[in-house]
Amino acid sequence: MVSTSQTEIKAAVELTPGGSQVFLAIVAFIAAACLATGFFFLWHKPLLSVPPTVIGCAALYWACRGWLKAQHNADSAGAIPTTIVDRSRGVELQTDSRALSSAEAMKGLGNLFQAIGFREPLPEPDGLVNANGTPIPNSKNEAAARVARANGEAEQIIREVASAFCSKSSGQAQSLTEQQVSALDKGWKEASSSGRGELP
Amino acid sequence: MSTNQGGLLSGALADLTRRPVVSGVWYNNKSMNIDGYKFVQCRFDNCQLWANSSNFEIDHCIIDKSSHVYFGKDALRLVKLFNHSFDWIYAAAPSWAPVRNGDGTISILDNT
Numbered sequence: 001m002v003s004t005s006q007t008e009i010k011a012a013v014e015l016t017p018g019g020s021q022v023f024l025a026i027v028a029f030i031a032a033a034c035l036a037t038g039f040f041f042l043w044h045k046p047l048l049s050v051p052p053t054v055i056g057c058a059a060l061y062w063a064c065r066g067w068l069k070a071q072h073n074a075d076s077a078g079a080i081p082t083t084i085v086d087r088s089r090g091v092e093l094q095t096d097s098r099a100l101s102s103a104e105a106m107k108g109l110g111n112l113f114q115a116i117g118f119r120e121p122l123p124e125p126d127g128l129v130n131a132n133g134t135p136i137p138n139s140k141n142e143a144a145a146r147v148a149r150a151n152g153e154a155e156q157i158i159r160e161v162a163s164a165f166c167s168k169s170s171g172q173a174q175s176l177t178e179q180q181v182s183a184l185d186k187g188w189k190e191a192s193s194s195g196r197g198e199l200p
Numbered sequence: 201m202s203t204n205q206g207g208l209l210s211g212a213l214a215d216l217t218r219r220p221v222v223s224g225v226w227y228n229n230k231s232m233n234i235d236g237y238k239f240v241q242c243r244f245d246n247c248q249l250w251a252n253s254s255n256f257e258i259d260h261c262i263i264d265k266s267s268h269v270y271f272g273k274d275a276l277r278l279v280k281l282f283n284h285s286f287d288w289i290y291a292a293a294p295s296w297a298p299v300r301n302g303d304g305t306i307s308i309l310d311n312t
Binding site for chain 1: 222225
């Protein structure tokens with residue numbers, strides 16, 4: 001009696017490069033082809049093996065160098081977003097985790113927090129001034145319009161921030177945007193009705 | 201993130217960190233927070249101006265002598281650091297100076 005056992009192993013391996021990785025894959029293929037050619041001639045005609053071997057080594061070097069540079073960012077693609085929260089100001093931002101490796105981007109995020117975190121609505125002005133700095137009589141309405149425009153733009157910036165950084169998780173994107181906007185808006189409106197303004 | 205991608209993100213963030221501009225406006229006897237705005241040719245008489253950060257611009261404005269400027273905790277730390285070498289300020293205006301410790305060192309901490 002002969003017992004037979006068959007084991008079937010299936011593995012799904014995806015080797016399809018994407019984006020800039022395609023170029024690296026091509027360079028790596030060229031390197032392999034040149035080295036294979038060089039090794040073939042090494043056996044039969046050693047002198048002819050030098051050019052393809054040199055080209056293959058150079059291509060392999062550049063392929064490795066390019067892969068090392070791109071590896072971190074390519075592997076980070078699709079990672080869980082990084083959430084940065086400042087609950088005291090009701091601000092929550094979500095960004096790609098790759099932003100953490102860019103000092104420039106982190107500085108920009110810091111500036112963004114500072115910009116929207118400390119800004120409050122401007123109080124009603126008392127008028128306009130001319131080029132010499134002298135107040136212009138009966139100009140309160142026009143001054144109020146200018147300040148209202150600035151306050152409106154500040155409020156618009158809050159909405160743009162909420163829109164730019166809202167969560168992309170399925171089924172929650174829309175409601176999260178509304179929550180973020182209403183939280184920031186509420187903070188803005190509370191600031192505009194708080195104590196600052198006219199001095200006693 | 202490549203340098204180019206960081207630059208693109210920074211460009212997008214630069215637009216979100218833009219400062220609304222207020223020009224030619226007169227404030228009299230008001231208390232206000234100047235963070236996040238750019239004031240051009242404005243005038244402040246007898247006002248209380250609050251600055252919590254360096255995120256503001258003042259361009260050809262008048263702040264009269266009866267107005268006062270108040271600094272938030274973050275901004276005040278920079279003021280204290282600037283004043284650390286002026287011996288007179290420790291007695292004359294201690295709230296604008298770092299804490300001078302008994303061993304001759306100075307401290308500028310979150311809770312001071």
